[in-house]
Amino acid sequence: MTIAPDPETYSAQDAPEFVPAQFVRWFRDVAPYVHTLRNKTFVVGFGGDLIQAGALNALIQDLSLLTSLGVHIVLVHGCLPQVNEQLRLKGFSFQFGREPEPTSAEALECAKEAAGEIRLDIEAAFSQGLPNTPMSNAQIHIISGNFVTAQPVGVIDGIDFRHTGKVRKFDLDAMKKVLSHGGVVLLSPIGFSPTGEAFNLAMEDIATSTAVALRAEKLIFLTQNRMLRDSDGQIITEIAREDAEAMIREGTLDADTRSYLSHAAKAVKRGVARAHLIPYELDGSILLEYFTHDGVGTMVVEDTLDDxxxxxxxxxxxxxxxxxxxxxxxxxxxxxxxxxxxxxxxxxxxxxxxxxxxxxxxxxxxxxxxxxxxxxxxxxxxxxxxxxxxxxxxxxxxxxxxxxxxxxxxxxxxxxxxxxxxxxxxxxxxxxxxxxxxxxxxxxxxxxxxxx
Structure with a gap:
């Protein structure tokens, strides 16, 4: 493995020798992938842990590149760790976990604050345009708003989930209009009912429902190393949906991997062509997953052993x-x-x-x-x-x-x-x-x- 030089000490002497023929061959090799990108819709979902890990700017740069190649991007962010931090700072002992939880009025306010702060961070990242950076001349508009109509989860097994909600519908016409003009649609994990009431939503549910509603080419979850691995520890690069569902039923997966995989399988079952689990800790992982043959994550497809x-x-x-x-x-x-x-x-x-x-x-x-x-x-x-x-x-x-x-x-x-x-x-x-x-x-x- 080659370790990249520290950016502060990087010099021309450290740079690998530029070989024109290799560059030209690489550029030609990726051309078929570029041709297939235009007007395809990618729904990209990630949790607040990606932001805590400092990976937001790199992700935005890669999404900016995909947008410039004609990809329609819908970005869905979560904020679970940020909400829990807000709860802690305000003296609440309750913490949200991976499973659905009732959301109190106080917890909803914490969710609003966390979601608003992250939304502004994302908008700021897309607004970068310094010369000699990947965002130079990007000029990408990111549009957020009340695209998601939510409804309450209600009472389940005698437990009132209060302000915890689920997706009811989308304003698809408005979203498609933004995408058709080259903009990025940003969805936060807060939805609103027709009466104006706010609900706390799960990022995975929003991303999955969005991908299905838009008939997206890809649903991508950026995760903290939640790809599937075989008995030798190697990443399973492709898995049929039914095989993925069988792994979920076995009960051996950790809670995060089980959640991401179940949503990926659900999306594929409902018509999304491909669903991916990709590690955000690997720089450029979303580009490597698309522009290299085997990718760097796990892809769920509909192919089944029955067929x-x-x-x-x-x-x-x-x-x-x-x-x-x-x-x-x-x-x-x-x-x-x-x-x-x-x-x-x-x-x-x-x-x-x-x-x-x-x-x-x-x-x-x-x-x-x-x-x-x-x-x-x-x-x-x-x-x-x-x-x-x-x-x-x-x-x-x-x-x-x-x-x-x-x-x-x-x-x-x-x-x-x-x-x-x-x-x-x-x-x-x-x-x-x-x-x-x-x-x-x-x-x-x-x-x-x-x-x-």
């Missing part, structure tokens, strides 16, 4: 039905039922309500650390909702788990689809030696390769 599973001998008939029309029109090489029976363990299938509607096979070449993706098929009646992307992501993950460094495909009809997803055209000599010997030159298939 995506390894093929069995009982699936051969369904796989043959998917393959035969494409063999007949020349898209695929005829391979015969006996070949599928022999290689069935290499197939993954998409299944819904007992109907198999997609498949893909992965053929490894361990000596070359390469793998071939073949028979990527989705029934035409089921296409249009990202099923091909699902199969591709799953295949890439399988190949990485096998230790493969590259994934390649041979195709005669779908070159553009693979190019749009990061594959680059190769030649026969780029293939594993064994595959070169079996390459069917009469078909003249295009070769596409992707680094994993």
């Amino acid at each position: 995506l599973r390894g093929a069995t001998i009982d699936d051969i008939g369904a796989i043959v039905q998917l393959i035969e029309p494409l063999e007949a029109d020349g898209t695929l090489v005829p391979r015969g039922r006996h070949v599928i029976e022999r290689d069935v363990e290499r197939f993954t299938v998409l299944e819904h309500d007992g109907v198999i509607y997609g498949c893909v096979s992965l053929n490894p070449f361990p000596a070359d650390q390469m793998a071939e993706m073949a028979c990527l098929i989705v029934n035409p009646e089921w296409q249009g909702s990202g099923e091909g992307e699902m199969l591709l992501r799953h295949t890439e993950a399988r190949a990485r788990a096998m230790g493969m460094k590259k994934l390649f495909v041979l195709t005669t009809r779908t070159s553009h689809w693979f190019i749009k997803r990061g594959f680059v055209q190769g030649t026969i000599s780029d293939l594993p030696q064994e595959k070169q010997m079996n390459y069917n030159r009469s078909r003249n298939s295009h070769i596409f390769i992707k680094k994993l």
Whole structure:
């Protein structure tokens, strides 16, 4: 690990050598991500602990960059530690925890004070514009207000939650108008009822409800190292929603991680494309999560094991039905039922309500650390909702788990689809030696390769 020099003592002699070719290659590598950003909506939620950690300015700089690239940002902040500090300073022994708590009139005033102070800090951070800083010439308007209509939680199990509330609805038209003009929408954890009464809301609930209501591309929670990890302590970079819900039911997660993960899973289940848990302690984590292949946090997606599973001998008939029309029109090489029976363990299938509607096979070449993706098929009646992307992501993950460094495909009809997803055209000599010997030159298939 390289430790960056102290900013106060940093000099030109400490700077790494500038290599133009590396810079150009990096800039070109991130171009596809930049192209997909424009007009996408990101809902970014964080708690008051991020501000206590001194990470606010760095976050605002990164969000400013995303906004300049055309991303619509909705920022939702919490203030739990600040509210508890206000309560302590005023002599109250009560402290809010992670679970919903009744909010007294006195605690509500503390929540208002904390939320107001943080809102002003955020507005000040977005107003920076010093030369030679990331905020130079930013001129981003951040708009806060009564976008959230709240209602009381009420009485639960005989306990009156008083001024604790929940989201009732949003003024979506007003929020979309701000976003369409390049502004950032700021939501505080205070909501108002139609009668003008204020309620204390949970940041996670507001962020999740906002992402669902706006049909956001991403819901991002910036947390204090609350990503999921495997048995070896490595970050789980991607997890299916149902797997995430299973981890929550196991009861082994700490309260903070359980809360963030449950809200992420809820958002994905209700239509948000991706939900992320990202560490705010890592400088630039929100950029690293988006602009690098594996990211730095945990991403929750809708893919479920019920829909995506390894093929069995009982699936051969369904796989043959998917393959035969494409063999007949020349898209695929005829391979015969006996070949599928022999290689069935290499197939993954998409299944819904007992109907198999997609498949893909992965053929490894361990000596070359390469793998071939073949028979990527989705029934035409089921296409249009990202099923091909699902199969591709799953295949890439399988190949990485096998230790493969590259994934390649041979195709005669779908070159553009693979190019749009990061594959680059190769030649026969780029293939594993064994595959070169079996390459069917009469078909003249295009070769596409992707680094994993």
